[in-house]
Amino acid sequence: MAATTVSHNKAKRGSGQSSPRGSRRRPGLPDENARAGFGRRLRRDLQAHAFMIGAVLCFGFFSWYPMVREVIMSFQKTKRGETTWVGWKNLETVWNDPGFWPAWRNTMQFTLYALVIGFAVPFVIAIVLNEFRHAQAYLRILVYLPVMLPPVAGVLLFKYFYNPEYGLFNHILHFLHLPEQAWLDSSSTAMISVVIAATWMSAGGATLIYLAALQNVPGELYEAADLDGAGLLSKIWHITIPQTRPVLSLMLLLQIVATMQEFTNVYLLTGGAGPENSTGTVVYMVYQYAFRYDSFGSASALGLIMLVVLGGFSGLYARLSRNSD
Amino acid sequence: MKTNRYRTLVAIVLVAGVGMTAAACSDSKDTAKDPGSGDKGASAKLDPSTKVTISVDCMPPTTKAAERKQWLDDIAAFKVLYPNVTVNGKDGFPCEDPAKFTAMMKGGTQTDTFYTYMTDKDQVLDAGQAADITPYVTPETVPNLNDIDPNVMNVLKDGGKLYGLPTSNYQMGLIYNRKIFTQAGLDPNKPPTTWEGVRAAAKTIQDKLGSQGIHGFIENAGGNQGGWHFTSELYGLGGQVTSEDGKKAAFNTDESKTLLQTLHDMRFTDNSLPATPGLAWGDVQKAMGTSKVGMYVGAPDDIPLVVQQYQAKFEDLGMAPIPGGKTSLFGGADYMFKKSSTPDQIKAGIAWVNFKFLTLEKGQFNYARNKTDGIPVGLPQPFFFTGASKDKDTSTKTASATVPVENFATYVAAQVPVKPEPPNAQKIYTVLDNAMSGALTNKNADIGKLLTTAETQVNTLLAASQ
Numbered sequence: 001m002a003a004t005t006v007s008h009n010k011a012k013r014g015s016g017q018s019s020p021r022g023s024r025r026r027p028g029l030p031d032e033n034a035r036a037g038f039g040r041r042l043r044r045d046l047q048a049h050a051f052m053i054g055a056v057l058c059f060g061f062f063s064w065y066p067m068v069r070e071v072i073m074s075f076q077k078t079k080r081g082e083t084t085w086v087g088w089k090n091l092e093t094v095w096n097d098p099g100f101w102p103a104w105r106n107t108m109q110f111t112l113y114a115l116v117i118g119f120a121v122p123f124v125i126a127i128v129l130n131e132f133r134h135a136q137a138y139l140r141i142l143v144y145l146p147v148m149l150p151p152v153a154g155v156l157l158f159k160y161f162y163n164p165e166y167g168l169f170n171h172i173l174h175f176l177h178l179p180e181q182a183w184l185d186s187s188s189t190a191m192i193s194v195v196i197a198a199t200w201m202s203a204g205g206a207t208l209i210y211l212a213a214l215q216n217v218p219g220e221l222y223e224a225a226d227l228d229g230a231g232l233l234s235k236i237w238h239i240t241i242p243q244t245r246p247v248l249s250l251m252l253l254l255q256i257v258a259t260m261q262e263f264t265n266v267y268l269l270t271g272g273a274g275p276e277n278s279t280g281t282v283v284y285m286v287y288q289y290a291f292r293y294d295s296f297g298s299a300s301a302l303g304l305i306m307l308v309v310l311g312g313f314s315g316l317y318a319r320l321s322r323n324s325d
Numbered sequence: 326m327k328t329n330r331y332r333t334l335v336a337i338v339l340v341a342g343v344g345m346t347a348a349a350c351s352d353s354k355d356t357a358k359d360p361g362s363g364d365k366g367a368s369a370k371l372d373p374s375t376k377v378t379i380s381v382d383c384m385p386p387t388t389k390a391a392e393r394k395q396w397l398d399d400i401a402a403f404k405v406l407y408p409n410v411t412v413n414g415k416d417g418f419p420c421e422d423p424a425k426f427t428a429m430m431k432g433g434t435q436t437d438t439f440y441t442y443m444t445d446k447d448q449v450l451d452a453g454q455a456a457d458i459t460p461y462v463t464p465e466t467v468p469n470l471n472d473i474d475p476n477v478m479n480v481l482k483d484g485g486k487l488y489g490l491p492t493s494n495y496q497m498g499l500i501y502n503r504k505i506f507t508q509a510g511l512d513p514n515k516p517p518t519t520w521e522g523v524r525a526a527a528k529t530i531q532d533k534l535g536s537q538g539i540h541g542f543i544e545n546a547g548g549n550q551g552g553w554h555f556t557s558e559l560y561g562l563g564g565q566v567t568s569e570d571g572k573k574a575a576f577n578t579d580e581s582k583t584l585l586q587t588l589h590d591m592r593f594t595d596n597s598l599p600a601t602p603g604l605a606w607g608d609v610q611k612a613m614g615t616s617k618v619g620m621y622v623g624a625p626d627d628i629p630l631v632v633q634q635y636q637a638k639f640e641d642l643g644m645a646p647i648p649g650g651k652t653s654l655f656g657g658a659d660y661m662f663k664k665s666s667t668p669d670q671i672k673a674g675i676a677w678v679n680f681k682f683l684t685l686e687k688g689q690f691n692y693a694r695n696k697t698d699g700i701p702v703g704l705p706q707p708f709f710f711t712g713a714s715k716d717k718d719t720s721t722k723t724a725s726a727t728v729p730v731e732n733f734a735t736y737v738a739a740q741v742p743v744k745p746e747p748p749n750a751q752k753i754y755t756v757l758d759n760a761m762s763g764a765l766t767n768k769n770a771d772i773g774k775l776l777t778t779a780e781t782q783v784n785t786l787l788a789a790s791q
Contacts, residue, residue: 099756276759
């Protein structure tokens with residue numbers, strides 16, 4: 001039996017059949033598919049395809065079809081009930097919109113702040129939590145609690161905290177004899193205030209993922225580092241981060257993609273644009289075009305630009321990650 | 326090879342399934358003929374023997390028990406006149422949610438007779454969803470037609486064709502809290518009529534009642550509400566937002582600078598505005614309803630809202646004309662008729678709207694019934710009748726008044742000329758939000774620069790809209 005397996009593996013290597021498709025074939029039935037008739041294969045796989053149809057319909061109807069429609073609509077305009085092809089005009093319209101570059105600036109700013117705060121904070125919390133030997137389960141629940149709050153409830157809570165006149169944060173600053181802030185009501189602090197609220201509401205999930213990754217780091221590595229006299233920061237830099245790099249990389253990508261599509265927090269906390277348009281993001285601009293200006297063509301064109309940017313970023317990121325491996 | 330063919334077939338079947346499902350749910354072609362074209366019987370009243378069913382939205386929700394009861398009673402009364410017409414009400418509150426409405430227009434899923442704001446006309450026409458009702462609306466089908474303010478009817482026309490019938494309208498004014506005025510030592514029967522007066526009154530309120538968390542004035546700066554308010558306030562000073570042809574910005578003027586500077590000074594010099602301006606619809610209404618603010622610029626339909634939602638009292642609220650009093654922005658709501666409806670459905674819809682919303686002493690104008698049912702009577706709305714109809718409406722309203730009509734006397738008596746919203750209003754409001762938020766949140770704001778930047782941006786947007 002062992003010899004059969006070895007020779008089979010050799011045969012695979014020799015014939016270059018190392019693809020996953022080839023390796024899934026059952027031993028002894030390599031040519032069965034080729035011999036089987038079309039009808040026979042259809043009957044055999046009918047159940048599998050039947051199960052697949054539901055999922056394909058769901059994806060098709062709620063994801064792929066809207067995406068295709070978006071691309072089509074980004075080249076169309078509807079006026080007085082007549083839909084016409086307008087070429088690149090919708091793209092020109094959004095490109096020349098005076099709010100276009102400020103929206104990208106705000107989006108990039110949100111993404112940057114969200115990386116600095118929203119990426120680092122959960123990782124640090126996870127490292128601290130990982131050091132606890134007791135009550136870790138309770139602490140995990142505490143950290144995860146904000147995620148369980150409905151987003152709107154969390155936002156309203158922060159809106160109250162941020163109120164410059166009776167909010168909690170200014171009470172604390174006043175108590176500490178520090179200058180009070182306008183928070184959401186100033187163009188210089190509105191965006192950072194939104195990021196803090198967003199981080200508080202979403203950090204729990206990221207913390208648990210980092211914690212799971214940390215618990216897979218072999219303890220022997222830290223023991224060896226201790227023997228070598230490594231300090232805390234040195235251990236984090238040379239052991240923790242390299243060992244959790246796959247998870248950190250994935251979370252970084254997901255976070256950038258998610259934060260660049262920010263809408264909910266800015267819409268609820270600052271009304272969207274915020275003081276002097278300091279928080280209006282690209283997705284908020286898409287919302288404006290679609291639901292305030294009734295220009296689905298321009299909204300689709302802007303969405304398409306967003307898709308290209310995010311797709312380009314994801315592709316570049318995947319390529320860089322592969323090269324560094 | 327066979328395997329490839331098999332996979333191709335499966336893929337085609339799946340894609341076709343998806344495609345057919347999508348196609349099944351996509352826009353369907355209008356099957357009814359255009360009722361405005363060549364239908365000779367269009368101008369005639371609906372034949373009572375006609376059997377037809379229509380759906381109508383904006384039926385009051387169950388939480389508004391009195392209004393809902395009246396709606397159902399009116400359907401029963403309408404059924405007596407037209408025994409074969411079935412009116413299916415569809416409830417909703419608010420009657421129109423802009424995002425939902427936009428999606429509805431795209432999908433063509435609105436009711437046969439559907440509620441819109443007057444500013445929605447272009448959106449509805451662009452979506453190809455409204456029937457031309459010009460031949461259907463005559464003094465025979467709408468007996469009070471000639472007494473409806475022509476300014477209001479013009480807003481519902483496009484290219485000389487009529488697309489809607491009004492149900493309510495408003496003109497912007499100054500809503501103020503009479504109780505706070507009295508507490509601050511101001512005369513509640515003499516509300517300010519200029520911005521200098523507003524500023525002085527707001528400062529007095531702030532000085533006297535600021536320690537109780539009460540502010541003199543509140544203003545919007547977000548959610549397109551800031552731009553809307555700026556436009557209203559500029560109209561009050563006699564200014565305009567765009568040129569007459571709607572192609573250029575026309576608000577970078579001394580009036581605008583004075584207006585924004587006044588608001589800025591009220592916020593940062595007098596401290597008579599709260600640190601947080603209104604960012605969305607409802608924010609300033611809440612401040613008024615909870616007696617946290619002395620004044621704000623708004624429409625009269627805010628008054629029942631703040632009473633019903635925040636338990637404010639009618640006797641504590643008053644309304645004055647828009648500061649400046651040169652012109653007043655007006656708007657309102659109306660019903661339009663689905664383009665794919667049959668001529669009989671359109672006739673039935675017009676008959677219902679006429680019965681419920683445009684007939685004196687019936688429907689919404691049945692003030693005696695409103696009084697019995699506890700619905701406030703005496704507010705300065707709707708405001709669209711002129712001539713004999715207006716006189717009759719005023720007298721019947723006064724006879725059944727349940728709210729102190731004298732609180733709104735200065736607003737009603739002012740007779741400020743009205744002016745509609747500018748073309749591309751929502752795009753312009755988005756930009757003007759920034760000017761308002763700059764003036765209201767930035768202590769070092771350069772008012773001239775804010776207006777110049779906004780002017781450039783509006784001109785770019787208007788050029789792209791041509």
